[in-house]
Amino acid sequence: MIGREQILALIPHQGAMCLWDEVVDWDAAGIHLRARNHRDRAHPLRSDGQLRGVHLCEYGAQAMAVHGGLRAQAQGGTARAGVLVALRGVDVHVARIDDLPGDLECTAQPLAEAADSQQYAFRITHAGTVIAEGRAAVVLQGDTP
Template sequence: MLTRQHWASRIPHAYDMALIDAVVDWTETTIHAIGERHRPDTHPLRSPAGLHAVQLAEYGAQALAVHAALLGDTGGRAGRLVSVRDMHLAVEYVDLSQGRLDVQAERIYVDDRGAQYLFKVEQQGRMLASGRVVVMYVAQ
């Protein structure tokens, strides 16, 4: 298992906005990451009502960023989330009492300009959200 220290310097997400805590497994095209800090009231994406499932797209995008950093795909360039498509929400809010979030992403396209990934977020084996994210790399 890889911890945040393995990639923190290679992605733009920091402090409370760094949502991925560890990488359980990864290959050339896939990543299985976990997020465990979604429960505190200080979570940057939580509203007074809780963590809305639509926010899980950011978990998918950050899994993409971590995967790209581990592979060296970005060439040191920052990426910008430009599209979230085919988002399916199985719940309205994340049940904060059910523990960690498992984030899985699969790269379906990459070139020197950006990448596209399918993602899903589960909690204790229950699907919470899925979709497709596209990131474009910023020219240097």
């Protein structure tokens, strides 16, 4: 298992904006992560005392970043930062997530990759029930390593 400190070293999202607490498993074909911070009253995405289901898209995008960081690290490098440019086929099945008592879990898999872009599918569950799923695309910044 890979913990939060190792995740923080892999991605640009720092402090409370790093949404994942641990990597349960990963390989080149995908990643499985877990988070508990959705219940935190100080969560940086909260507004009006709630953390809304739409924020699960950010959890999905950060799953991509963690996977990219792990893949780059395995090849002896570091991942390029990315900018989220599109969400497609997103289904969010809950209005809010701050009231969910258990951990959030996510699986994500790369669907398409080019030198300067990536597209992933993500699925987020709570207590074995899918609460969000979709596809996210990022444009990678900087030069190709």
